Amino acid sequence: MADNLSDALKKLKLASADSTTDSVESCLDCLLKALAHNNADASEKFQEMGILPLLPTLLAPQSSCTPKVANIIAEVAKNEFMRSPCVEAGLIPPLVQLLHSKDHEVLLQTGRALGNICYDSHEGRSAVDLAGGAQIVAGHIKSLSQNTDPDNGKLLTVFCGMLMNYSNDNDSLQAQLINMGVIPTLVKLLGLHSDNTALTEMCLIAFGNLAELESSKEQFASTNIAEELVRLFQRQAEHEKKEMIFEVLAPLAENDVIKLQLVEAGLVECLLDVVVHTVDGVREEDVAQLKTASDLMVLLLLGDESMQKLFEGGKGSVFQRVLSWVPSHNHQLQLAGALAIANFARNDGNCIHMVESGIVQKLLELLDRHVDEGNVTVQHAALSALRNLAIPVVNKAKMLSAGVSDTVLKFLPSEMPPVQFKLLGTLRMLIDTQADAADQLGTNGKLVERLVEWCEAKDHAGVMGESNRLLSALIRHSKSKDVVKTVIQGAGVKHLVVMATSEHMIMQNEALVALGLIAGLDLVGAEKDFVGAGLVQVLHKLLSDEMSAPEVKYNSMICASFKDSSPLHKEVQGLAFIDVVSKLRSHENKTVSHQASLTEQRLTAQS
Numbered sequence: 001m002a003d004n005l006s007d008a009l010k011k012l013k014l015a016s017a018d019s020t021t022d023s024v025e026s027c028l029d030c031l032l033k034a035l036a037h038n039n040a041d042a043s044e045k046f047q048e049m050g051i052l053p054l055l056p057t058l059l060a061p062q063s064s065c066t067p068k069v070a071n072i073i074a075e076v077a078k079n080e081f082m083r084s085p086c087v088e089a090g091l092i093p094p095l096v097q098l099l100h101s102k103d104h105e106v107l108l109q110t111g112r113a114l115g116n117i118c119y120d121s122h123e124g125r126s127a128v129d130l131a132g133g134a135q136i137v138a139g140h141i142k143s144l145s146q147n148t149d150p151d152n153g154k155l156l157t158v159f160c161g162m163l164m165n166y167s168n169d170n171d172s173l174q175a176q177l178i179n180m181g182v183i184p185t186l187v188k189l190l191g192l193h194s195d196n197t198a199l200t201e202m203c204l205i206a207f208g209n210l211a212e213l214e215s216s217k218e219q220f221a222s223t224n225i226a227e228e229l230v231r232l233f234q235r236q237a238e239h240e241k242k243e244m245i246f247e248v249l250a251p252l253a254e255n256d257v258i259k260l261q262l263v264e265a266g267l268v269e270c271l272l273d274v275v276v277h278t279v280d281g282v283r284e285e286d287v288a289q290l291k292t293a294s295d296l297m298v299l300l301l302l303g304d305e306s307m308q309k310l311f312e313g314g315k316g317s318v319f320q321r322v323l324s325w326v327p328s329h330n331h332q333l334q335l336a337g338a339l340a341i342a343n344f345a346r347n348d349g350n351c352i353h354m355v356e357s358g359i360v361q362k363l364l365e366l367l368d369r370h371v372d373e374g375n376v377t378v379q380h381a382a383l384s385a386l387r388n389l390a391i392p393v394v395n396k397a398k399m400l401s402a403g404v405s406d407t408v409l410k411f412l413p414s415e416m417p418p419v420q421f422k423l424l425g426t427l428r429m430l431i432d433t434q435a436d437a438a439d440q441l442g443t444n445g446k447l448v449e450r451l452v453e454w455c456e457a458k459d460h461a462g463v464m465g466e467s468n469r470l471l472s473a474l475i476r477h478s479k480s481k482d483v484v485k486t487v488i489q490g491a492g493v494k495h496l497v498v499m500a501t502s503e504h505m506i507m508q509n510e511a512l513v514a515l516g517l518i519a520g521l522d523l524v525g526a527e528k529d530f531v532g533a534g535l536v537q538v539l540h541k542l543l544s545d546e547m548s549a550p551e552v553k554y555n556s557m558i559c560a561s562f563k564d565s566s567p568l569h570k571e572v573q574g575l576a577f578i579d580v581v582s583k584l585r586s587h588e589n590k591t592v593s594h595q596a597s598l599t600e601q602r603l604t605a606q607s
Contacts, residue, residue: 024058028068035075043076052076052089059094061101070098070109077116077124084123092117092127099136108155111137115162125166125173134166134173138180145189153196156189160202168209178216182206187223194232204244211251220252226261233270239285242274246292253296259303263310268318271297279330287332294336297322301343311344314353319344326362331375334366338381345388355395360386364407371410376419379411383422390429400437405430412450417460424454424466431477442474442483448490455495468499469507472514481521493518493529500538500556505549508542512555519561527565536560536571543580550589557581557599563606578603 034042046052058069073091076082086092091113098110114133117124128134137159144156163182167173190203207225210216229252233245249267252258262268274293278286301307310318325337341359345351354360367382386408390399404426411423431438441447454467471492474483487493496518499511515535518526530536542548542556560577562568581603584596 024065025068028065028072031072032068032075035072039075040079043079043082046076047082047085052085052091056090056094059091059098061098061106066098066101067103067105067109070095070106070113074109074112074116077113077119080120083117083119083121086117087121087123087127092124092133093131096128096131096133096136099133099140104151104155107140108158111155111158111162115158115165118162118165120165120168125170128166129173129176134163134177135180137162138177138182138185141182141189142185145185145192148192153193153199156193157196157199157202160186160189160199160206164202164206164209171213174210174213175215178210178213178219181219183210183216183219184223187220187225187228190228190232191224194228194235200232201244204248207248208244208251211248217252217255217258221255221257221261225252226258226265226267230262230265230267230270233267239289242289243292246296249296250292250299253299256303256305259300259306260309263300263306268297268300268310272318272321275325275333279328279333290330291332294325294332298336298339298343301340304346307343307346308350311350314350314357323359323362326359326366331378335375335378335381338363338366338378338385342381342385342388345385345391348392351389351392351395355389355398360389360399360402360404364403367407367410376416379414379416380418380422383408383411383419383426387422387426387429390426393433396430396432396434396437400430400434405437405441409444409447412447417457417463420454420457420460421462421466424451424463424470428466428470428473431473433477435478435480438474438477439480439483442478442480443486445486445490448474448486448492452490452492452495455492465502465504465507468495468502469510472496472499472510475514475517476510479517479521484518484521485525487518488522488525488529491529493526494533497530497533497535497538500542505552508549508552509555512542512552512559516555516559516561519559523562523564523568527568530562530565531567531571536562536568536575536577540575540577540580543577543584550587550592553584553587553589553592554595557584557595560599561602563602569606572603 031042031046034045055069055073058065060066073086073095077086095110095114098106099114101107101110114128114137118128141156141159141163144152144159163177167177186203186206190200193199207220211220229245229249233242236242236245249262253262271293274289275297278290278293281287281290301310310316312319322337322340325333326341328334328337341354341363345354363382363385367379370378370382386399386404389395390404408423408426408430411419414420414423427441431441448471451467451471454463455471457463457467471487475487487496493515496511496514500508500515502508502511519530539556539560542552548556560572562572578600581596581599585593585600587593587596
């Protein structure tokens with residue numbers, strides 16, 4: 001074979017110079033046989049003997065040899081090491097010119113050649129881009145899309161594959177295809193050629209690539225992609241095919257308009273069906289499908305309209321089915337069920353209905369199953385759901401009497417920041433306006449000790465922020481001397497002083513109100529901590545800073561009531577505090593200016 005190939009290559013060199021068609025044809029046949037026998041070896045030989053630069057002259061539009069030459073290039077370009085040489089040999093411009101041909105075989109082999117050269121090759125893609133090849137191919141796909149002839153289906157598959165190889169993992173080329181309007185054309189193809197497996201798969205891969213780009217979502221939303229994908233999904237029996245459709249659905253479902261379209265097209269029923277058939281499966285593919293289907297279900301619920309449509313006033317069959325996942329024995333379904341409840345709990349009406357219907361008990365039972373060596377993602381999801389449900393004021397007392405805080409406190413020993421973060425947020429929501437609960441939790445030494453520890457979790461800003469906010473909330477909502485005492489004993493005061501310097505105004509105010517209550521309820525007990533943490537200096541800075549919000553200035557003055565503390569009073573005098581307060585009497589905010597007058601009088605009387 002090697003000798004035959006060498007002979008054929010030599011003959012081709014001679015024949016291409018003479019342009020004698022018959023001898024060229026026989027040489028090309030021999031080359032195709034050699035490539036079929038051992039593609040890599042034959043391609044290396046091509047390279048050694050300098051054949052590629054001869055091929056552009058053989059790609060004449062009218063020549064009968066042209067399809068075979070294009071076929072040879074397509075075969076050679078299957079090898080990664082041959083793609084750049086194909087570009088360097090100047091093969092792209094004549095190949096792109098051949099895309100104007102009316103000959104079916106020429107178009108087929110040219111599409112293959114260009115697609116293979118573009119595969120994972122920056123040089124190939126750039127050359128095709130420069131020659132305008134993608135625009136011509138996109139035009140062909142559009143004009144051929146209505147024709148359901150089998151031969152036409154093969155050509156469409158090759159052209160779709162070429163565009164896919166051209167743009168894969170390249171945002172700018174994908175954006176170029178989107179601007180050419182490729183998406184509506186491909187969606188039409190999917191509808192008209194759904195019986196053509198190869199073409200359908202090629203469309204799905206192309207969708208998967210393009211859907212990752214944010215700019216594609218608007219175009220997808222203007223087509224009937226949701227209906228087509230759901231229809232295609234309903235017809236699939238094989239795991240691999242379903243997985244391919246899932247890979248397109250996931251990025252598309254990130255768009256709220258498409259979420260609603262998918263819900264209206266019946267995707268949810270398909271997903272619930274997958275769950276039923278895979279929940280008890282032990283095969284790897286069953287586990288994978290269950291995860292993908294339940295994850296996608298949760299994603300659909302992130303859209304406000306799609307979520308509300310499925311909630312149906314709490315009576316929707318989908319809502320009821322998803323609730324049944326929470327007590328499941330399957331961790332993946334428990335997780336998805338808890339996340340779904342958290343997503344349904346995004347407005348007061350839904351939250352109130354869900355608490356009335358007994359969902360809290362289901363979540364508490366789920367958490368109890370995951371206290372010791374539990375699944376962290378399930379813990380996090382269930383706590384997220386409880387936190388959201390605790391937002392409406394009418395739910396707080398009901399949830400507290402159901403024992404939510406007791407169950408949540410079981411996770412205090414957790415070393416997982418996501419669980420810590422949600423635990424803190426849930427407790428903070430529960431005690432908001434609930435004085436008795438704030439008193440009970442605020443005198444829990446173990447809780448306060450853990451909060452103070454987390455206030456120093458510099459590696460986890462979220463946990464640190466939530467710990468400070470809960471510490472402040474315990475004091476603000478209880479207004480209890482016992483809670484203040486517990487916080488002082490637990491060394492929490494210094495953290496509230498630091499919190500008053502936060503870049504977030506809401507946290508500054510929460511800290512200042514709590515510090516004001518500490519000063520009012522137990523100044524003697526807190527005096528040492530106030531001095532050590534530099535509270536007076538912090539208040540002075542907040543009052544002097546023109547950027548401080550009016551509420552911050554007001555709360556800082558309320559806080560600066562230190563008449564019963566000699567050391568703090570000395571610091572106030574030493575910093576010329578009265579001068580700063582005096583200037584605020586002319587502040588544009590009436591509440592601030594009024595409080596400045598009162599504070600000035602108080603400080604003057606004390607001096």
